[in-house]
Amino acid sequence: MPPVEKNRMQRRDFLKISAITGASAALDACGSPDHQLIRFIPEEDLIPGVATWKPSVCTVCPAGCGLLVRVMEGDAEVVRNGQLGLMQMGLAKKLEGNPAHPINQGKLCPRGQAGLQVTYHPDRIRTPLMRSGARGSGEFKAISWDEAMKRLMAQLSSLHSGNSHGRLVFLTSSLRGQRKNIAVTFTGAFKNSQYVEFAFFDERVVRTANAASFRHDAPPTVDLSQANYIISFGANFLGTWNSPVAQSLGYGQMRQGRPGTRGKFVQFEPRISQTGANADEWFACAPGAEGLLALGIAHVLIADKLRPASSAGAAGELVEGWSGGLAEYAPEKIEAQTGVKAETITRIAHEAAAHAPAVALIGDAAAAHTNSLFNTVATNALNALLGSAGKPGGIQFGSVWNSGSGKSGVQESSGAAAVQALAAQLESDPSSVGALLIYGANPVFATPAAWRVRQSLEKAPLIASFGSFIDETSILADLILPDHSSLESWIEDTPDSGSVRTVVSVAPPAMLPLHDTRPMPDVLLDLAHELGGNLATALPWKTYDDAIQADFAALYKEKGSKDAKAADDFWSNAQQQGGWWGPEEPAAANEPGGKSTAVPVKYAPAQFDGNPGEFPFYFMPFPSQMLYDGSLAGLPWMQEAPDPMSTAMWGTWVELNPSTANKLGIKQADLVEITSQHGTLRAPTMITPGIAPDVIAMPIGQGHESFTRYASNRGANPISILAPISVAGTGALAWAATRVKISRVGEGSVILFGASLREESPDLKHR
Amino acid sequence: MGHQWGMVIDLDRCTGCEACVVACHAENNIATVGDKQAAGGRAKHWIRVERYYEGDFPDVKVKFMPVLCQQCDAAPCEPVCPTFASYHTDEGLNGQIYNRCIGTRYCANACPYNVRFFNFYNPAWDKPLDLQLNPDVSVREVGVMEKCTFCLQRIKAAEIEAAAEKRDVKDGEIQPACVQSCPTNAMVFGDLSDPHSRASRMAASSRGNKLMEELGTRPKITYLQRESWNGDENA
Ligand code: SF4
Ligand code: SF4
Numbered sequence A: 001m002p003p004v005e006k007n008r009m010q011r012r013d014f015l016k017i018s019a020i021t022g023a024s025a026a027l028d029a030c031g032s033p034d035h036q037l038i039r040f041i042p043e044e045d046l047i048p049g050v051a052t053w054k055p056s057v058c059t060v061c062p063a064g065c066g067l068l069v070r071v072m073e074g075d076a077e078v079v080r081n082g083q084l085g086l087m088q089m090g091l092a093k094k095l096e097g098n099p100a101h102p103i104n105q106g107k108l109c110p111r112g113q114a115g116l117q118v119t120y121h122p123d124r125i126r127t128p129l130m131r132s133g134a135r136g137s138g139e140f141k142a143i144s145w146d147e148a149m150k151r152l153m154a155q156l157s158s159l160h161s162g163n164s165h166g167r168l169v170f171l172t173s174s175l176r177g178q179r180k181n182i183a184v185t186f187t188g189a190f191k192n193s194q195y196v197e198f199a200f201f202d203e204r205v206v207r208t209a210n211a212a213s214f215r216h217d218a219p220p221t222v223d224l225s226q227a228n229y230i231i232s233f234g235a236n237f238l239g240t241w242n243s244p245v246a247q248s249l250g251y252g253q254m255r256q257g258r259p260g261t262r263g264k265f266v267q268f269e270p271r272i273s274q275t276g277a278n279a280d281e282w283f284a285c286a287p288g289a290e291g292l293l294a295l296g297i298a299h300v301l302i303a304d305k306l307r308p309a310s311s312a313g314a315a316g317e318l319v320e321g322w323s324g325g326l327a328e329y330a331p332e333k334i335e336a337q338t339g340v341k342a343e344t345i346t347r348i349a350h351e352a353a354a355h356a357p358a359v360a361l362i363g364d365a366a367a368a369h370t371n372s373l374f375n376t377v378a379t380n381a382l383n384a385l386l387g388s389a390g391k392p393g394g395i396q397f398g399s400v401w402n403s404g405s406g407k408s409g410v411q412e413s414s415g416a417a418a419v420q421a422l423a424a425q426l427e428s429d430p431s432s433v434g435a436l437l438i439y440g441a442n443p444v445f446a447t448p449a450a451w452r453v454r455q456s457l458e459k460a461p462l463i464a465s466f467g468s469f470i471d472e473t474s475i476l477a478d479l480i481l482p483d484h485s486s487l488e489s490w491i492e493d494t495p496d497s498g499s500v501r502t503v504v505s506v507a508p509p510a511m512l513p514l515h516d517t518r519p520m521p522d523v524l525l526d527l528a529h530e531l532g533g534n535l536a537t538a539l540p541w542k543t544y545d546d547a548i549q550a551d552f553a554a555l556y557k558e559k560g561s562k563d564a565k566a567a568d569d570f571w572s573n574a575q576q577q578g579g580w581w582g583p584e585e586p587a588a589a590n591e592p593g594g595k596s597t598a599v600p601v602k603y604a605p606a607q608f609d610g611n612p613g614e615f616p617f618y619f620m621p622f623p624s625q626m627l628y629d630g631s632l633a634g635l636p637w638m639q640e641a642p643d644p645m646s647t648a649m650w651g652t653w654v655e656l657n658p659s660t661a662n663k664l665g666i667k668q669a670d671l672v673e674i675t676s677q678h679g680t681l682r683a684p685t686m687i688t689p690g691i692a693p694d695v696i697a698m699p700i701g702q703g704h705e706s707f708t709r710y711a712s713n714r715g716a717n718p719i720s721i722l723a724p725i726s727v728a729g730t731g732a733l734a735w736a737a738t739r740v741k742i743s744r745v746g747e748g749s750v751i752l753f754g755a756s757l758r759e760e761s762p763d764l765k766h767r
Numbered sequence B: 001m002g003h004q005w006g007m008v009i010d011l012d013r014c015t016g017c018e019a020c021v022v023a024c025h026a027e028n029n030i031a032t033v034g035d036k037q038a039a040g041g042r043a044k045h046w047i048r049v050e051r052y053y054e055g056d057f058p059d060v061k062v063k064f065m066p067v068l069c070q071q072c073d074a075a076p077c078e079p080v081c082p083t084f085a086s087y088h089t090d091e092g093l094n095g096q097i098y099n100r101c102i103g104t105r106y107c108a109n110a111c112p113y114n115v116r117f118f119n120f121y122n123p124a125w126d127k128p129l130d131l132q133l134n135p136d137v138s139v140r141e142v143g144v145m146e147k148c149t150f151c152l153q154r155i156k157a158a159e160i161e162a163a164a165e166k167r168d169v170k171d172g173e174i175q176p177a178c179v180q181s182c183p184t185n186a187m188v189f190g191d192l193s194d195p196h197s198r199a200s201r202m203a204a205s206s207r208g209n210k211l212m213e214e215l216g217t218r219p220k221i222t223y224l225q226r227e228s229w230n231g232d233e234n235a
């Protein structure tokens, strides 16, 4: 331990529930310092303390990077048996990447670094809660676990026995491994039930397209490390898209990791993203025209005899007109629609052909137009034509370990359309849903207001949430049974991109729980045993870690391992290492000359909601580097980390082109009103050269009404004003398909982190 | 000569992701100040990523550059300090003795890189966020100047371990938090007094230059400039 005098706190206090009802409170910057860490010696003379490193898994985005948690002894106020007391325990101090993990190889993104603050968040729900005021009022009272379980059991047992009418609906974020298996199996044991998965960035369009083109229902694993040419349509692959740490590792290698070879990177998108900012060439293509561009490049490759059309196999055949050479996509024919010059398209096709391996990516807004299934299938065909499907330096697919049997018979649906359908059903016949369980998803925040998800949930007979925070969705719950944080839990994860090795991450808890919480899977298992019957048979495990161990026994049986003699060794090795990973084995993705039996996908122009006369601008929400889809807005490190492109902190903004601002008489940081056919919001402007004059862009993430003291009532939520239309053929929300108008309201302000080194240094007087 | 710690930052790898920025907050007990103080320019980021736009739409180019204390060998922040709180360590680092600092802020004015941060208020962590604090790093009080230390606590830990094992610190053994997290491996830390260290070798690159070197500060960080693509040379 460091030579620090311990200042043991004597306070023994009971929790005051008012502190965790999600009310907004200003950050108190003038409280008392943390005396125990103020020292009177130079840092040089400090003796470092003793630390241990424990594996875990980052859960703040779907990439599933492996963690090493730096744990050191310390004193924490914890709740045990309803009593608050001081306990010396191992405390997570810092999250680091696990160097042995195939996806992130020791690295983390900024969001992963900040994941630590979830565990220590002052507004975490610390005990089970029961609604004590009107729905949505945020008034809850603390109850015991016994009482919480009794209340939930009462409703569930009458549904399970068929004594009461109505379905059990379980709404979760995208889950994996035994956590998902337990949730799905639990739900499926109810005769009448539905399991719904929802996450704003679920890569549903890319998955659907990959399933059609390559028979892999997964996002691609992108091998940038060996690529010599990258063509990206809107994918923010160095920021938030898919598996950003794995992709950044490959990108660094692509740029400077191979002596004498430096790959080229070209990005097409109407608003420059943090990723696009790194491109050698950036082109502002028209929103929704990405598929045309992909086929324009493909046309040149075929017409100029750089690649034969047949080499694209089934992925090519999936595009209507492929074998005919795509004459209608000739660069000069698509120039006007795409906004990219014919000669540029031709040049890029030739460069890509000459610098194999060349890879094409599509994601984010480019995959969120009404015609994005076409855009994505076209991009897949281009990859196949370039010879990059399933190949080093291209897009690859691994094989994913499937925990559990997965044959629960439950009606399983996912994506935005599933939430929309649930909302519609609740609104027309609320009693058809007997109980709604919610875990990890916040659809009230992350769906267009036009879907009326809040209003429909308000009508649900019973809502039970397993949430750790009062957010816009859990605030509607009748019961809250708070989960452990991921650092306090057993954890298993089976990511489906980021590595061509089969990855099954596993880790025991990195630290003891701070609060009176319980792991969601354990709560389900307890309920299952009490309900008995088919539930007890379907879920034989006593605890979640038993279930994970059983999964690893099955994994051992199927995959075995050279360095583990028995299942027990296999299991303990995996826990030490942070998981088990198979050999590097990319799956087959495409056969040149292969045939497709599917109906070819046809080009259709992207549809936009709102007529251009009244709503002249395309509205492009974009993922926030720090706040992601808004789920990280509650973390102070993320609020105060400057946005990479704008350096903005603690707020939101809308981006527009200088010429647009000029025309409308709008100045830097003016407050403007953005109106779609479905709503209005206000935000300050950020005038920037990296956006097309007919586009208005806005980060997703702020605009929470209720989500911790740091995020509540801060900024505006672009999702709320989106048009409720979907990407054809996928059930995904077309979140880049809304038109808006803009008008100046008055003066506003944006908080920037600037420095005098920069010319446009904002109003920083002193530092 | 003892160790001379230095760093190389490859701007051709850096993507502006800011993993380094948040890793630094987590490692070094940098307090967030909240929106009101941030609006007054009092947010603290020992490392920041500067972003430069060049050109007008549609011919826009962007450059990112992480900026942290350059650990100058001729550090303008040192001679101006009346209490010698800002001083030069044996291993060539610019150190800051917090309890000597009386808050004149002369050093911050003297530093041309704008990397020193003053505590206008006592830092505070809403409980239990205080549990995240790294016990190896002091918390800085009101009236005290702070800045990047190259993660001195990590340097110390590695040196103590090496000494116990009767060996020298190995090249690459020390990773400041920013270097460790960086997803593109854009940053390399090492001993510049060892000509064979990775950092020394990279610093000799023809792409290398130092930030505002003309001021005579003798920074110990070398930036490798971004390259442009030359298809035929690279083919
Ligand atoms: S990409 Fe970042 S947030 Fe996502 S799992 Fe990896 S470290 Fe965590
Ligand atoms: S960069 Fe600034 S703070 Fe760091 S040593 Fe140089 S003058 Fe001092």
Ligand code: SF4
Pocket: B013, B014, B015, B016, B017, B018, B019, B020, B021, B049, B066, B178, B181, B182, B183, B184, B185, B186, B187
């Ligand atoms: S972490 Fe690395 S790539 Fe990201 S901004 Fe910092 S130096 Fe650049």
